[in-house]
Amino acid sequence: MNSEHLIDIFNFALMAVDPYRAILKKVKVARGRMIADEQEYNLDHFDRIVVIGAGKATSPMARAIEGIFEVRIDEGIIIVKYGHTQLLRRIRQIEGSHPLSDLNGVRGTKDVMDILKRADKKTLIICLISGGASSLLVSPFEDLSLEDKRTVTELLLKAGATINELNAVRKHLSNVKGGRLAEMAHPATLVTLVLSDVIGDRLDVIASGPTVPDSTTFKDAIGVLRKYKLEDKIPVRVAKVLKDGLEGKIEETPKGGEEFFKKTRTFIVGGIKEALDAAKEKAQSMGFATAIMTSELQGEAREAARDLAARAREAKNTLGSGDKPRCLLSGGETTVTVKGNGVGGRNQELALAFAIEIEGRKGITMLSAGTDGTDGPTEATGAIVDGETLLLAGEYDLDPLFYLENNDSYHFFKRLDSLSRRKHHLITGPTGTNVMDIQIMVVEE
Secondary structure, eight states: OOOHHHHHHHHHHHHHTOHHHHHHHHEEEETTEEEETTEEEEGGGOSEEEEEEESTTHHHHHHHHHHHHGGGOOEEEEEEETTOOOOOSSSEEEEEOSSSOOHHHHHHHHHHHHHHHTOOTTEEEEEEEOTTHHHHSOOBOTTOOHHHHHHHHHHHHHHTOOHHHHHHHHHTTBSSTTTHHHHHHTTSEEEEEEEOOSGGGOTTTGGGOTTSOOOOOHHHHHHHHHHTTOTTTSOHHHHHHHHHHHTTSSOOOOOSOOGGGGGEEEEEEEOHHHHHHHHHHHHHHTTOEEEEEEEEEOSBHHHHHHHHHHHHHHHHHTOOTTOOOEEEEEEEOOBOOOOSSOOOOHHHHHHHHHHHHTTTOTTEEEEEEETTSOOSSSSOOEEEEETTHHHHHHHTTOOHHHHHHTTOHHHHHHHHHHHHOOOOEEOOOOOSOOOOEEEEEEEOO
C-alpha cells in the first residue's frame, strides 16, 4: 500500500485551513480601523478590546488576533481542548474536555461570562469559535448539573445523533448557547470569527450558535430525544427543564430581531470546502485526475463507506489503459451508532468498513481522517486502507467483522499495525485546525 501520496494530499488540505492564516486573510487593522471580511469598525469608538472564544482551533486563531492587535487587547480568555494550546502573550487559555465537558470548561465559561458582564457600549468583543466549542463552552441551567449534560451528550453520541440534533438539545440546556452569549455581550459590539466544522456552515449549529439567532426550539429538542428513544434514559432534571421550556416557563433561545443582535456580526473564516479545494489542487499537481464528490458526507459511517466503495469500484472498472490514476475526494461528518463496547471513531470505523467492501481489489486506497488530529477517544485521527488490508489481517487471524460489530476499529488497526509492522493508523497529533473529516481515495491500475 503506497500511502504517502494520500498523506501529502491530506497535509496540504490542512495547510489550507490553518486557523492562523485564515484569520489573517479575513481580518486587517489599518488607519485606526478593523476590517473584518469588508465590514469596517472604527477603533476610536472603543475604549476596550477583549477577546473570548472556545474550540479546538482557537489557540492559533487567538495568536493571529494578538499579532493583529498587539497591545490594544485589554484582556482575553479562550477555552481549548487539552493539548491544543499554543504560545499566547495577552490572551489566557483554559484547557477543557471534548466531546464530554468537564469542570475546567465550566470554570472557563464562567470567566468568559465575567468578561461579558464588564463590557459596555464602548467595548469591542472579538469572539473566536471553532469545532469543539459546544463541549468546551459549557454553562448548564441552574437546575442542571454538569453530569446531567454529560449524560445527555453521551446518550445522543452513542445513539448516532447528528451534530444538528445534538446541538438542538444542548442549546436548550445552556446559559450560553443558542444566541445567549450575544445577549450577555449587549450593549458591547460583538464580532464573531468562525472556523466551520458543520455541514452547510450553519451558524446556529456551529458550536451550538452562541452568538447568533437559534432556529430550534424546546419542542425540537424533545423531538430529538424521542427519535432516539431516550426520553426514559435522560436525567429527571433534564426532562423537567425541557418540559418547562415547552410550557413557556423557561424563555426560548433568541430567534433574531432582538435589540442585542443589532451590534453583532459573524464571519466564517474557513471550512471544509477550502480544504477540499486545496486537496484537489495538490492531487492534480501530483498527476491525478481529481474530482470532489461531496463536501457534505453524512449518515452512518458504515453506510458512507459502502457508498464510497461503490464509487471507487466504478472508477476502477472504467479506468482505461494509459488513463491517469484518479483521486476522489469527499468531506463531511458521519455518525456511529454504538452497539458494542470497543474503542474507535467515525473515521476508523468508516475505513474498516471500506476495507471490507473492497477486499481483494487491487489499485484502490483510501484515507479517512479528522482534520483536528483526533478520532473518537483515541490518539489516532483516522486510518489508511486498501484492497489488501483484509488479506493481511487474515494472515494474523484478525476478524474485521468482529471488530466492526463491536465498534472496535481502533484496536483492529492497532493490532494489525503491531503484528504486520505496517502503518494503517494515521496519527498526527493535534493539527491546530478543525473542519470536519476528509476522505481521499486513489484509484489506479
